[in-house]
Amino acid sequence: MPRNRLMNVFTLLAAFVLVSLAMGMVVAGLALPALGAAGKATTSSIKMFNDLPGDFQMNPLAQQSRILAADNTVIATPYNENRIVVPLSRIAPIMQKAQIAIEDERFYQHGGVDPRGLLRAVASNQLSSSGVQGASTLTQQYVKVALQDEALSSGDPSAAQQQVTQTGMAGYVRKLQQLKYAISLEQKYTKDQILDGYLNLVYYGDQVYGIEAAAQHYFSVPASQLTVAESALLAGVVNQPGTTDPVNNPKAAIARRNVVLQKMLDQGYITQKQFSDAVNTPIEKMLKVKDISSSCATSKYPYFCDYVTQWLRQQPALGATVKQREGALKSGGLTIKTSFNPKYAAVLDASIKAKVPVGNSAKVDAAGIIIQPGTGLILASGQNTKYSLKPGAGNTTVNYTTPSGGNGGVQIGSTAKAFAVITALENGYKIDSSINLPTYNGKAGNKGTIPVRVFTHSQFSDACGLGRGDPPWLVGNDVYVPPHLMSLSQALGESVNTAFATLGSGVGVCKIADTMTKVGLVQGAGKPLERVPSGIILGSNDVTPLTLANAYATVASGGKYCEPRPVSQILDSNNKAMPLKVSPCKQVMSKDVAAATTKVLQAVFDKNGTAENAGLAGGRPAAGKTGTTDNAVQTWFVGYTPSLVTAIWVGSISTNTHYLTDLRIGDTFYKGTIFGGTLAAPIWKTTMDTILKGQPIQQFPQPSDSMYDDPSHKNDPNWVNTGSIIEGKNMRSYSGYRSTNDGNSSSTNGDGSGND
Structure with missing residues (x-):
């Protein structure tokens, strides 16, 4: 059909629609009557109009989600379209009037189609234009943009382009379809609902959609507080957002505003x-631009933000697949409430960087994490790096604290000894049980100068011990510790490797490994622990700070294991809580064993303990454990109060050959070996003292008398034992006061894990 004939047909149809509208003949079904007097062309046009779909729904809009800290400050705003949907009641009335004034002054008088504007378009053969002759009402514009947005959201850019086709038959059909949809829309929804949908839908330039996001972006105010000048400025952008937005085109924006x-x-x-006041307001006095990014890279807490988004990808409530969950996060208008405490994070981050600066010349890495016992909620994290993909000292996108983003963890050293204590207490040993330190019967080191205890298959006979074909396990201490009776608490406090190797052979490596598993310890992002003596007893397994801190939180909470998580609640776009996939907390050890373990772990702060100078201010009760791997590649301190667990790691994230010995870190030179008590423990103390300052002092639950061999001596530090002495797989009885020259002070500086 020739183009001029096509135009005549559609012009006739448009004129007929006008007459039908005026006479009220477009009924609820949105069909035009087939009048007998109509000509052939008109009759065909009426049939075409009637065949067009007529049902149109106002569907939910894609909008930004918000990841919030515990104090409701914004951590990040993931989005595909930067939009914040708000009800009309939260949009300034003057803004509503401004948009109507420029787009559709008869908005409240027509039924979706403005006869005057449409008549002008018909008269000038501009029916297919985008409102050049005033044919498009605000309702029609809403339909056009909504159809375009729906097509883009479904991944069909060609369908989206069709909604703005201007010429030819496609343009006429599109315009008539939008006209029919507009009439349908007006029959189903009120004017306020349509205006609300329009103001939340349309593009306001500079990557912002909807009036709320536009108000916040350009003026740093909510839409409810927009002024006359601001409202006029934004209302003017909608018609040509690419050339009239005030940030990139201020002159055009002012002209359009006026x-x-x-x-x-x-x-x-x-x-x-x-009018005069607004016209005379310079644009530079109006703009207070606030940029909102959808990327965690620009968040104040990028590493935690990354971890939250990865955690959300595992939540079924957001969708059946990872792709659907990511879509919900970026377009569902979700509110993700995290447990992250910015004040705690600031203290932790500052404490770490004060001791181990970003990009330090010694190339030493450091990180820390804080967990709430009894919930598994992550309260803060920090590390001495800058979030960046660019090469450079201290630059990385890897989160050192959590099992995500490529972090496989590092060896945990003597922090593993806490789990041997738990296992011993669960298997009949007592707080005041003593270990008979074995004699050294071998030497190690390049020159064979380091005395060691040689452990063989006969001393580890369970399935996780040394096999018959395995070489002997050589266990040494950081300093010479002569053979003598040593209490369990003293052995823990001074971190004596030979004592714990002896304990492990008595309790059983498999049992200790089972304890580690039930408190959630795994390697890296989930690989099971290596169930061998060096890995289980002295910590040669690679574990992240989050996983290790949460394992200690199980003890701090009275034996209750809670799956670690960064999110406390997810709300959908209607503020309805969504279900979280989180395993329920479960009691994995008795409260009495947990209390007894805490009692033993408090020895780390005793005189000659490996963290004797890290006790908390004001005598606040705390417990914990240092850790140092072979050659001091990795160092740790994990400590807790009844309310907080903090794990600090200092070491090398990428190598096991970067020894922490004789290093200048920042302004301080550390002569000799850097242990867990050298940097990690002081960072922990500074962090905890600062956070807990002014808070009530909480006491740990005390273990029952049944956890002692002789409760009458439970507070006597010189009483060695009144019952069992651990000698590998054997026990014997002894009671009395320990010798004052038993050499117990010789391991003052020691803590090493001896990962041989």
Whole structure:
């Protein structure tokens, strides 16, 4: 059909639609009557109109989600379209009037199609245009943009382009379809609902959609607080957002603003004084631009943000697949409430970087994490790096604290000894049980100068011990510790490797490994622990700070294991809580064993303990354990109070050959070996003292008398034992006061794990 004939057909149809509208003949079904007097072309056009779909729904809009800290400050705003949907009641009335004034001054008089504007378009053969002759009502514009947005959201850019086709038959059909949809929309929804949908939907330039995001972006205010000048400026952007947004095109934006203001004055929405004041307001005095990024990279807490988004990808409530969950996060208008405490994070981050600066010349890495016992909620994290993909000292996108983003963890050293204590207490040993330190019967080191205890298959006979074909296990201490009776608490406090190797052979490596598993210890992002003596007893397994801290939180909470998580609640776009996939907390050890373990772990702060100078201010009760791997590649301190667990790691994330010996870190030179008590423990103390300052002092639950061999001596530090002495797999009885020259002070500086 020739183009001029096509135009005549559609012009006839448009004219017929106008007549039908005027006579009320477009009924609820949105069909035009087939009048007998109509010509052939008109009859065909009526059939075409009636065949067009007529049902149109206002669907939910894609909008940004928000990841919030515990104090409701924004951590990040993931989005595909930067939009915040708000009800009309939260949009300033003057903004509503400004948009109507410039886009559709008869909005409240027509039924979706404006006969005057449409008649002008018909008369000038501009029916397919995008409102050049005033044919498009605000309702029609809503339909056009909504259809385009729906097509883009479904991944169909060609369908989206069709909604703005201007010429040819496609343009006429599109315009008539939108016209029919507009009439349908007006029959189903009120004017306020349509205006609300429009203001939340349309693009306001500079990557912001909807009036709320636009108000916050350009003026740093909510839409409810927009002024006359601000409203006119934003209303003017919608028609040509690519060339009139005030950030990139300030002159065009001002010119367009003034056109809107004149319309508002002409239509009686503002007074002459309001008009003059607004017209004379310079744009530079109006703009207070606030950029909102969808990327964690620009968040103040990028590493935690990354971890949250990865955690959310595992939540079924957000969708059946990872792709669907990511879509919900970026377009579902979710509110993700995390447990992250910015004040705690600031203290932790500052404490770490004060001791181990970003990009230090010694190339030493450091990180820390804080967990709430009894919930598994992550309260803070920090590390001495800058979030960046660019090469450079201290730059990385890897989160050192959590099992995500490529972090496989590092060896945990003597922090593993806490789990041997738990296992011993669960298997009949007592707080005041003593270990008979074995004699050294071998030497190690390049020159064979380091005395060691040689452990063989006969001393580890369970399935996780040394096999018959395995070489002997050589266990040494960081300093010479002569053979003598040593209490369990003293052995823990001074971190004596030979004592714990002896304990492990008596309790059983498999049992200790089972204890580690039930408190959630795994390697890296989930690989099971290596169930061998060196890994289980002295910590040669690679574990992340989050996993290790949460294992200690199980003890701090009275034996209750809770799966670690960063999110406390997810709300959908209607503020309805969504279900979280989180395993329920479970009691994995008795409260009495947990209390007894805490009692033993408090020895780390005793005189000659490996963290004797890290006790908390004011005598606040705390417990914990240092850790140092072979050659001091990795060092740790994990400590807790009844309310907080903090794990600090200092070492090398990428190598097991970067020894922490004779190093200048920042302004301080550390002569000799850097142990867990050298840097990690002081960082922990500074962090905990600062956070807990002014808070009530909480006491740990005390273990029952049944956890002692002789409760009458439970507070006597010189009483060695009144029952069992651990000698590998054997026990014997002894009671009395320990010798004052038993050599117990010789391991003052020692803590090493001896990962041989």
